[in-house]
Amino acid sequence: MTSKIYVALRVKAAPERAFEAFVDEIGAWWRPSSLFRTTPRAPGRLAFEPGEGGRLTETLAGGKAFEIGRITAWDPPRRLVFSYRQATFPPTLTTEVEVRFEAVGEETRVSVEHRGFDQVPADSVARHGFSDQVLLMRLAEWWRVLLASVGDFA
Amino acid sequence: MTDVRPALTSVLCYRDPRAAIAWLERAFGFELHMLIEGPEGRLLHVEMRLGESLLMVGQEWTENHRSPASLGGKNTQSVHIQLTSDLDAHCARARAAGAEILVEPATQPYGDRTYHCRDLEGHVWTVGQTVQEMTRADHEASGVKVLAWP
Numbered sequence: 001m002t003s004k005i006y007v008a009l010r011v012k013a014a015p016e017r018a019f020e021a022f023v024d025e026i027g028a029w030w031r032p033s034s035l036f037r038t039t040p041r042a043p044g045r046l047a048f049e050p051g052e053g054g055r056l057t058e059t060l061a062g063g064k065a066f067e068i069g070r071i072t073a074w075d076p077p078r079r080l081v082f083s084y085r086q087a088t089f090p091p092t093l094t095t096e097v098e099v100r101f102e103a104v105g106e107e108t109r110v111s112v113e114h115r116g117f118d119q120v121p122a123d124s125v126a127r128h129g130f131s132d133q134v135l136l137m138r139l140a141e142w143w144r145v146l147l148a149s150v151g152d153f154a
Numbered sequence: 155m156t157d158v159r160p161a162l163t164s165v166l167c168y169r170d171p172r173a174a175i176a177w178l179e180r181a182f183g184f185e186l187h188m189l190i191e192g193p194e195g196r197l198l199h200v201e202m203r204l205g206e207s208l209l210m211v212g213q214e215w216t217e218n219h220r221s222p223a224s225l226g227g228k229n230t231q232s233v234h235i236q237l238t239s240d241l242d243a244h245c246a247r248a249r250a251a252g253a254e255i256l257v258e259p260a261t262q263p264y265g266d267r268t269y270h271c272r273d274l275e276g277h278v279w280t281v282g283q284t285v286q287e288m289t290r291a292d293h294e295a296s297g298v299k300v301l302a303w304p
Contacts, residue, residue, distance in 0.1 A: 006189040109185070118193040133198050136190045140199070144188065 003118035003132060005140040008111035009147050013154040015101040018108040019077035021154040022099060023048045026056075029149040033142045035128060039066050039087040048082075050074070056082055069094065077101050084114070088126040093119055110150060112143050164233045165210040167219045168275050171197050174211055177274045178202060181251035182235065182244070184209060204235070222276030234280045241283040245269045253279075261285055263296055 011018050021029065032043035044060035052074040057065040069083035080099045095116040102109045117139055118132045127135060168174040178184040184202040192198050200211040214220050222229050237244055245259050248271050256278065257270040265286035271279055290303045 003193045004189075004191045006186065006191075008185065008187055132192050133190075136192070137199060140188050140190050
């Protein structure tokens with residue numbers, strides 16, 4: 001069994017639009033976190049390659065692209081699953097993010113479930129010495145910021 | 155929605171918080187906004203929202219935090235929901251979800267329509283909706299002594 005954090009909020013848009021904003025405009029709505037740094041370099045620009053197997057990459061200022069993960073489930077406009085790893089993770093470690101889009105009246109409830117972050121080892125710089133509880137709480141709070149930002153773009 | 159946590163939040167203990175989360179959504183329309191589960195499946199943090207209001211749901215996290223289900227139904231605090239419309243429909247939804255209605259919907263002398271119920275583990279909830287705006291004079295006319303009025 002692995003840890004999970006779940007964060008949801010409503011955005012003022014239909015699922016089709018929310019899904020499109022999430023995937024196509026991630027370069028605009030993504031908010032880098034100083035705690036959850038994807039690479040040791042200055043934050044770059046994120047982009048999804050749409051469709052199953054598509055990559056989620058971060059292109060750095062020098063032009064190099066870091067692969068954060070790959071889309072493992074693609075079901076627009078309802079569901080998206082992708083793998084997620086930071087450059088500081090051990091090479092074999094990956095975590096999983098599932099995003100769901102549910103219509104609620106004229107709005108969409110966007111939820112994110114990020115699984116497996118507790119597997120970041122105790123001595124990893126990616127953990128900052130945090131206990132599972134603190135690490136997961138910070139991760140959830142960051143996703144709350146990210147989803148609020150999606151809401152601003154959708 | 156707001157990201158800001160309000161100054162005051164109720165934290166309710168349940169023996170089975172997962173069942174409570176589902177029930178609170180079904181009965182009262184709370185929406186799950188944040189849930190953190192540790193590697194052993196233990197719930198570390200749960201936030202639900204109703205409009206701008208926040209509710210935290212947890213297990214019995216210390217010796218001294220207990221669900222009414224562990225205390226023979228005793229409550230030491232109660233959560234109140236103030237509606238702006240459809241109190242009777244709210245009560246019907248809660249009843250359909252299995253709430254025990256302790257006091258049926260009724261309009262009170264102070265101008266609110268209210269009902270009381272127990273949730274799946276015995277927490278008592280009170281629900282109200284103002285159906286008649288009352289002035290200070292209205293209250294005093296009904297024989298109530300008003301010592302302070304906003």
